[in-house]
Amino acid sequence: KAGVTQTPRYLIKTRGQQVTLSCSPISGHRSVSWYQQTPGQGLQFLFEYFSETQRNKGNFPGRFSGRQFSNSRSEMNVSTLELGDSALYLCASRTEGRQQWEQFFGPGTRLTVL
Amino acid sequence: QQPVQSPQAVILREGEDAVINCSSSKALYSVHWYRQKHGEAPVFLMILLKGGEQKGHEKISASFNEKKQQSSLYLTASQLSYSGTYFCGLKGSSNTGKLIFGQGTTLQVKP
Numbered sequence: 001k002a003g004v005t006q007t008p009r010y011l012i013k014t015r016g017q018q019v020t021l022s023c024s025p026i027s028g029h030r031s032v033s034w035y036q037q038t039p040g041q042g043l044q045f046l047f048e049y050f051s052e053t054q055r056n057k058g059n060f061p062g063r064f065s066g067r068q069f070s071n072s073r074s075e076m077n078v079s080t081l082e083l084g085d086s087a088l089y090l091c092a093s094r095t096e097g098r099q100q101w102e103q104f105f106g107p108g109t110r111l112t113v114l
Numbered sequence: 115q116q117p118v119q120s121p122q123a124v125i126l127r128e129g130e131d132a133v134i135n136c137s138s139s140k141a142l143y144s145v146h147w148y149r150q151k152h153g154e155a156p157v158f159l160m161i162l163l164k165g166g167e168q169k170g171h172e173k174i175s176a177s178f179n180e181k182k183q184q185s186s187l188y189l190t191a192s193q194l195s196y197s198g199t200y201f202c203g204l205k206g207s208s209n210t211g212k213l214i215f216g217q218g219t220t221l222q223v224k225p
Contacts, residue, residue, distance in 0.1 A: 103146075103213070
């Protein structure tokens with residue numbers, strides 16, 4: 001079974017630009033969560049999507065948004081990039097069945113904002 | 115709201131034991147433990163549910179003290195492959211993928 005895939009793996013942007021990151025969950029997983037990882041703040045929850053609906057949202061400004069498509073693939077968008085948005089963005093998928101406690105993380109997208 | 119992990123870092127020799135603690139000030143539904151190796155994605159180790167149920171993949175043991183809202187991860191007879199950063203993640207309810215992670219504990223196992 002293929003794992004969670006994220007594209008692109010690396011991205012360099014400048015302040016003020018916007019960026020879209022993509023996540024393809026494990027086949028059959030309908031729940032996708034996004035996390036931001038930085039050395040200073042650690043792993044912070046951004047949002048969770050299930051069946052194309054946002055189910056939970058973390059404490060991030062409105063510049064961070066996401067969506068999920070009918071095939072469970074998810075995208076997150078960051079508008080008006082700031083230097084502090086430089087981070088590793090991880091998505092994780094999980095099933096809603098018997099093994100629903102385990103989240104499978106993708107390799108992440110490393111975003112650098114200059 | 116973020117759980118507090120201790121210690122922040124630990125260095126071991128192969129075969130030695132270690133304990134990593136995770137404390138929360140809020141009532142929990144479950145505690146999840148993940149390990150992340152440098153440059154890789156976090157990998158699920160174990161979940162401890164309210165009521166005592168545990169589920170995991172590896173030969174790693176853990177405990178969950180509901181009264182104290184504290185979980186401990188026990189790494190016994192450590193191997194080089196145990197090196198990495200260990201995170202505890204907390205869930206407040208069952209039907210959510212939202213995990214609130216601690217700052218992490220860096221474990222280095224030396225030969």
